[in-house]
Amino acid sequence: MKILHLITRMDGGGSAVNTLLSGIEQCRAGHQVTLAYGPSFESDMSSQEQARVDTDTAVFKALGGHIAILPSMLRSMGKHDWQAYREIKILLQQGFDIVHTHTSKAGALGRLAARGLEVGVVHTPHGHIFHGYFGMLKTKIFIAIERLLAYRTKALIALTRAERDDHLKLSIGRSEQWHVIPSGVDVQRIERHICQLQRQTNALKWDAVSVGRLVPIKGMERLIKAWAIVCQHKPNARLALLGDGEERQGLQSLACALGIEEQVYFAGWQDPLPFLASARCFALLSHNEGMGRAVVEAFAAGLPCIVSDVCGLRELVDEDVGCVVNAEESEQVAEALLQAWHPSIQEATRIRSRAYSVEAMMDGLERVYQHVRA
Numbered sequence: 001m002k003i004l005h006l007i008t009r010m011d012g013g014g015s016a017v018n019t020l021l022s023g024i025e026q027c028r029a030g031h032q033v034t035l036a037y038g039p040s041f042e043s044d045m046s047s048q049e050q051a052r053v054d055t056d057t058a059v060f061k062a063l064g065g066h067i068a069i070l071p072s073m074l075r076s077m078g079k080h081d082w083q084a085y086r087e088i089k090i091l092l093q094q095g096f097d098i099v100h101t102h103t104s105k106a107g108a109l110g111r112l113a114a115r116g117l118e119v120g121v122v123h124t125p126h127g128h129i130f131h132g133y134f135g136m137l138k139t140k141i142f143i144a145i146e147r148l149l150a151y152r153t154k155a156l157i158a159l160t161r162a163e164r165d166d167h168l169k170l171s172i173g174r175s176e177q178w179h180v181i182p183s184g185v186d187v188q189r190i191e192r193h194i195c196q197l198q199r200q201t202n203a204l205k206w207d208a209v210s211v212g213r214l215v216p217i218k219g220m221e222r223l224i225k226a227w228a229i230v231c232q233h234k235p236n237a238r239l240a241l242l243g244d245g246e247e248r249q250g251l252q253s254l255a256c257a258l259g260i261e262e263q264v265y266f267a268g269w270q271d272p273l274p275f276l277a278s279a280r281c282f283a284l285l286s287h288n289e290g291m292g293r294a295v296v297e298a299f300a301a302g303l304p305c306i307v308s309d310v311c312g313l314r315e316l317v318d319e320d321v322g323c324v325v326n327a328e329e330s331e332q333v334a335e336a337l338l339q340a341w342h343p344s345i346q347e348a349t350r351i352r353s354r355a356y357s358v359e360a361m362m363d364g365l366e367r368v369y370q371h372v373r374a
Helices: 014-028 047-062 080-094 104-113 136-150 161-169 187-200 220-233 248-257 273-277 293-300 311-316 330-338 345-356 358-373
Strands: 002-009 032-038 066-069 098-102 120-124 155-158 178-180 208-211 239-242 264-268 282-284 305-308 322-325
Touching (some): 002 080, 014 032, 014 047, 014 358, 047 066, 104 136, 161 178, 208 293, 293 345, 305 330, 345 358
Parallel strands (some): 002 032, 239 264
């Protein structure tokens, strides 16, 4: 098949990682794959994050994948959107069998540009922007747009059942259009690497680790506030935050104001596995989350996970592998972070992670693509 993946930007975020991984695996399967996205300066990536993206895109190209940069495809809205639409129209003249759009901006422009073409159009929202992003009026406008666009889409892919159900409650698409395909994680590689790291040292360096962009939607400020309470009970408790973004300086100031600047380590973009291998638990308190790839990676590392009560995360986590908390209640979050975990939870989390393998994701995508081409 000749496949086009279209996403707004390529960075270290979960949606971009999922899209690039899909393209890599489809190249390995013998498909002709093009990955198109806009310039990613809006992501304000650190040098470490950019290096990770460059490494993965190099793998994609080495496997025969093609990259198309769309100069006008920006996350912000403006007159440039019309030019981005025209750039996509030109790209679509290459005659793809499948046009798979990802995230809201690329999903809207890509589906509009594909109107009237004999092509299978698939869209993955990677969560949604109906909570935690915009005010009420703008959110209503986005919902109306998504309802209209759903009629122009042959298949819609949700990362979790909860995400699918959230869309259906808002009358976005029909139930028969929706397919649930979790974002794939190379859990076997993570397990092997974690075992190697733990053989080198069994010392616990981190009481908790969190991974994600330091942006408002990830709720890192809620974790830092809860950590101040953890430190009242365990003064030497150490938290590692892996990631970078616009909120870093503000979060560092918050940790300083709470008197825990020595207990919170801002690691930037680094390989999370050495941190997960020497951690006691993992936490992710996002305001909104499509699925939470970082949680699956933590599961594969054998860590219990404390997560906020939002659609993607509550589907991943239950009492067998961690706990779901009201992230606005700092005392509740701190209590969860301090609790003692039964040794059996390590095996339970690893078993849970295997349902989110790369192989499962690729099998699901292949079935959807064959379905829309039938």
